[in-house]
Amino acid sequence: MLNKIDALLSEIKGLKATSSNEAEELRIKYLSKKGMISSLFDEFKTVPPTEKKAVGQALNQLKNEAQQIIQQLKEQHEQSDTSHGKTDLTRPGASFPLGGRHPLSVVKNQIVDIFARLGFTVAEGPEIEDDWHVFSALNFPPEHPARDMQDTFFIHKDPDILLRTHTSSVQVRVMEKEQPPIRAIFPGRVFRNEAISARAHCIFHQVEGLYIEENVSFADLRQTLLYFAKEMFGKETQIRLRPSYFPFTEPSAEMDISCTLCGGEGCTMCKYTGWVEILGCGMVDPNVLESCNIDSKKYTGFAFGMGIERITVLKYQIKDIRLFFENDIRFLEQFKSAL
Structure with a gap:
């Protein structure tokens, strides 16, 4: 052996x-x-x-x-x-393919940049909220339909804890912590119990704005929104304000822009009216100011809110809102050069 x-x-x-x-x-x-x-x-x-x-x-x-x-x-x-053997160190390197921002992020950044030129800062808040910040502080009466289960996602059947239905809740948090002058916008994701279709989704994104100071008027609101519309959609864009109702603003209005596709002449996008609605706005209701310990006799303000999906659909003429959530690379790659 x-x-x-x-x-x-x-x-x-x-x-x-x-x-x-x-x-x-x-x-x-x-x-x-x-x-x-x-x-x-x-x-x-x-x-x-x-x-x-x-x-x-x-x-x-x-x-x-x-x-x-x-x-x-x-x-x-x-x-x-x-x-x-196998690696030629003198060979030029190959570049890595670059990704791109999501179209909603592209448009959100454009909106933030436009309002930043007007002195608006950015504030954010929690997506899981309480009734006070989402409804009560914003002058929603107890019987308001928006409190109904068919519109709002409540957490564990608790009527006081819910997924925010709008970023107005961040407005309340800012007003509770700060005293005027307040000039801020509030981008974020919101949730509503709606059927998903080509024109609606249970998850979407908003940008809301708030300006509170002495002697703020509706004319200030109109000029601010006119500037935004022209910067976002082009210098030829016109706006119109139609009377509306929101619990947290008085007076309230909805804003339309002249159709970006037909220039106001009438087409399928604007349903042959020449106008397309893009946001809601109004003067902050004095009850909301008082709820946040701001003197409504000394200060006035305006607020507005828009859906980022809505702006993106109009800007890029996208026909199905569900494309924003499907992560189809063929769709997303079209926006690589947008920003």
Whole structure:
């Protein structure tokens, strides 16, 4: 047995390999479960007890020597392959493909940038809110339909904890913490219990704005929104304000812009009226100011709110709002150069 071990050790010490693949073949031949050294360990069971110590030591030495020699051969050729063969270090590097912003992010950033030029800062708040910040502080009476389960997602059937239905809740939080002058916009995601279709979704995004100061008038609101419309949709864009109702503003209005597709002449987008609605607005109701400990006799203000999806649909003439949430790379790649 010792003679076999010595002969195999001499053989292993003379091993050579011309590549890392040949070194791996040698490892399999000598060190695998069915290799030559493993066969000797199987024979060790038949060695007389008086010889076991010497044979065992010789076997272990053989195995260790084989592992070191074969490992050295592998490392030698792996380094050679890396340094000489397969990678041309003088070759020009290949650029990685760049991603792009989501169209909703593109439009949100444009909206934020436009209002930043007018001095509006950005504020954000929690998506899981309480009744006070979403409804009560905004002058929603207890029986208002927006409190109904069919419009609002409540958390664990708790009527006081809900997913915010508008970012007006952030307006309340800002008014509670700060005193006028306040000039801020509030972008964020909101939730309403609505059926998903090409024109509606249960998740969407808003940007709301708030300006509170002494002697703020409806004329200030109109000029602010006219500036926004022209910056977002083009210098030729016109606006009109129609009377409306919101619990938290008085007077209230909805704003239309002249259709960006037909220039106001009439088309399917504007339903042949020449106008497309984009947002709601109005003067902040004095009850809302008082709820947030702001003196309504000294300060006035205006507020507005728009859906980012709505603005994006109009700006890029997208026909199905569900495309914003499907993550179809073919759709998203069209906006790589937008911003």
